[in-house]
Amino acid sequence: MLTRRTMLAALLATAASATRVQADGGMSRISAYAFSFPALSGDDIRLAAFTSRPLLVVNTASLCGYTPQYVGLQELWSEFRERGLAVIGVPSNDFGSQEPGGASAISQTAHHQYSITFPIAAKAAVVGPKAHPFYKWAAEARPWDVPRWNFHKYLIGRDGSIAEVFASAVEPTDTRIKTAVAKALADS
Numbered sequence: 310m311l312t313r314r315t316m317l318a319a320l321l322a323t324a325a326s327a328t329r330v331q332a333d334g335g336m337s338r339i340s341a342y343a344f345s346f347p348a349l350s351g352d353d354i355r356l357a358a359f360t361s362r363p364l365l366v367v368n369t370a371s372l373c374g375y376t377p378q379y380v381g382l383q384e385l386w387s388e389f390r391e392r393g394l395a396v397i398g399v400p401s402n403d404f405g406s407q408e409p410g411g412a413s414a415i416s417q418t419a420h421h422q423y424s425i426t427f428p429i430a431a432k433a434a435v436v437g438p439k440a441h442p443f444y445k446w447a448a449e450a451r452p453w454d455v456p457r458w459n460f461h462k463y464l465i466g467r468d469g470s471i472a473e474v475f476a477s478a479v480e481p482t483d484t485r486i487k488t489a490v491a492k493a494l495a496d497s
Contacts, residue, residue, distance in 0.1 A: 338469075338470065339446060340465075340468065340469020340470060341356055341364065341366075341443065341446070341447075341463075341465040341469045341470070341471070342356045342357045342359065342360045342469045343356070343357070343446075343469075344356050344441075344442055344443040344446065345357070346397065346399060346430035346431065346433065346441065346443070347430060347431040347433075348428060348429070348430060348431060349400070349412050349415060349416060349419075349429040349430060349431050354397060354428045354430055356397075356443070356465075359395040360469070361467050362393045362394070362395055362467065363393060363394050363395070363464065363465060363466060363467060363472070363490060363493035363494055364394075364395045364396075364397065364464070364465040365382075365385070365386075365394065365395070365396045365397070365462055365463070365464050365465075365481075365486075365490070366397050366399060366443065366462070366463045366465065367382060367396070367397070367398055367399065367460055367461070367462045367463075367481075368398075368399045368400075368401045368403070368435045368444075368456050368459060368460065368461050369398040369399060369400050369401070369408070369419070369429075369459060369460060370400065370401060370402070370404065370405075370407035370408040370459040370460075371400070371407065371408055371410065371414065371415060371418035371419075372407040372408065372409070373404075373405070373407040373408075373458075373459040373460065375458070375459050375460040375477050375478075376418070376423075376459075376460075377423075378460045378480060378481055379398075379418075379419060379422075379423035379425055380423060381480050381481030381482040382396055382398065382425070382427070382481045383423065383424065383425055383426065383427065384481070384482055385481045385482060385486065385487070385490070386426075386427045388487075389490055389491075389494065390427075392494050393494055394490055394493075394494065395427070395428075396427040396428075397427065397428050397429075397430060398419060398425065398427065398428070398429045398430065399429075399430045399433055399435065399441070400415045400419075400429065400430065400431070400432045400433070401432065401433060401434060401435045401456075401459065402432060402434075403434055403435050403436050403437070403456070404456075404457075404458045404459050405458075405459075407459060408432060408459075411432075412431065412432075415429065415432065416429070435456050435461075436448075436455060436456055444456070447463055447471060450470070450471055451471050451474060454471075454474040456477075457476070457477070458476075458477040459477060460477040461474075461475070461476060461477050462474065462475040462476075462479065462481070462486070464486070464489050464490065464493060466493050466496060467493065467496055468496075472489065472492075472493050473486075473489040473493075475489075
């Protein structure tokens with residue numbers, strides 16, 4: 310049985326583990342910009358390249374009912390990229406085995422069927438013990454906001470922390486996402 314004390318201790322432990330001590334004795338938070346993903350093309354997508362820019366990280370799947378959200382993600386990126394937004398798709402087979410193919414099948418769906426031009430990572434786990442380190446970090450930072458299905462969206466603010474989280478059913482062009490992106494772009 311979870312008591313208030315046990316829950317508080319767990320939350321404090323989570324917060325403490327997300328913080329590291331610097332050599333000068335100060336504390337710094339690990340940010341999203343510390344991570345990278347292998348790219349679908351074989352290179353690396355280093356999130357440090359997007360430092361101080363808002364970043365939308367979305368776990369994707371080619372055979373999902375939400376796959377048409379690729380269109381909205383491309384629209385969102387096209388609308389906001391000149392102002393600094395970055396979008397990264399992270400294909401995952403974690404939910405319903407809806408990303409069973411390899412790089413060429415994923416590329417066929419993302420690039421050819423949906424004309425995606427934002428970066429797409431190589432297939433990665435996004436939940437569980439084998440989750441990609443970015444997703445482990447996000448789950449530690451926001452344990453109540455972990456992906457529960459494909460097309461879960463993390464909006465990373467300019468400071469590298471999670472600014473907003475949007476469930477799979479929230480379309481990329483939804484006013485809530487556009488408002489959050491505009492706010493993240495305006496924050497300095």
